[in-house]
Amino acid sequence: MTGCGDNAAVSLDAGNDPADAQHDVDAGPKGDRWFMESGKILALREQAGIYLDEGRAEEIDEMIRRARLLDIDAEGVNFENIFARPAAMMDRIYLQSTDPEMQATWERGDIETGNEELNVLLNSLEPTKIETATSYLVQLWFARWVDIPELEALLNEEFSFLYASLVCHCMDGDDIELVEEESQARLTFHFRWDDCQAGCLKDHWWEIVVPHDPDLTAELVDEGGTPLPP
Secondary structure, three states: OOOOOOOOOOOOOOOOOOOOOOOOOOOOOOOOOHHHOHHHHHHHHHOOOOEOOHHHHHHHHHHHHHHOOOOOOOOOOOHHHOOOOOOOOOOEEEEEEOOHHHHHHHHOOOOOOOOHHHHHHHHHOOEEEEEEOOOOOEEEEEOOOEOHHHHHHHHHHHOOOEEEEOOOOOOOOOEEEEEEOOOEEEEEEEEEEOOOOOOOOEEEEEEEEEEOOOOOOOEEEEEEEOOOOO
């Protein structure tokens, strides 16, 4: 496969072109543990471009670390096991082409498309494999951290011969929300349970303020939702 380049005609938002990532750092989801990378998931959730802002992800990870230092009375709840919830699977996307030759190539396991702009974009994702998912769709697996909903929209808007779709999580669960303010960040940790395959029925949350000044400590400012189970 060819390496990614800087000459794509497709607009990639906010200066985030295929050369932006530091590939020795931005290695992408690996194995089954990518869902634990809350800083990266929250950075992608708030940013405009499709490629991860690694510096911002590190800042958020540090804020989460400081928030978790608080001694919160929540028996049976481990804050270390509450992670930000991505909108979809972060290491793959469904594709289908109306170009029969392109589709057949994908179904053979070759990521080459015959379209220079699309090749640049797909190669920039650091693809690892492509395989048939259903009788109509293929599943592209990739290593690079990207905003999946933005990638889905970009592929569908820029390439008329292409259909792209998220790979659903298909289960609700815990989450972390982040709101940035002038001198602090507001993190809300959600602990959710009860029928989460269909959509969690119960949600208990803690709102923690983390000052931007690293010399100041985080503070629990609010708590609510469903009472914790005994």
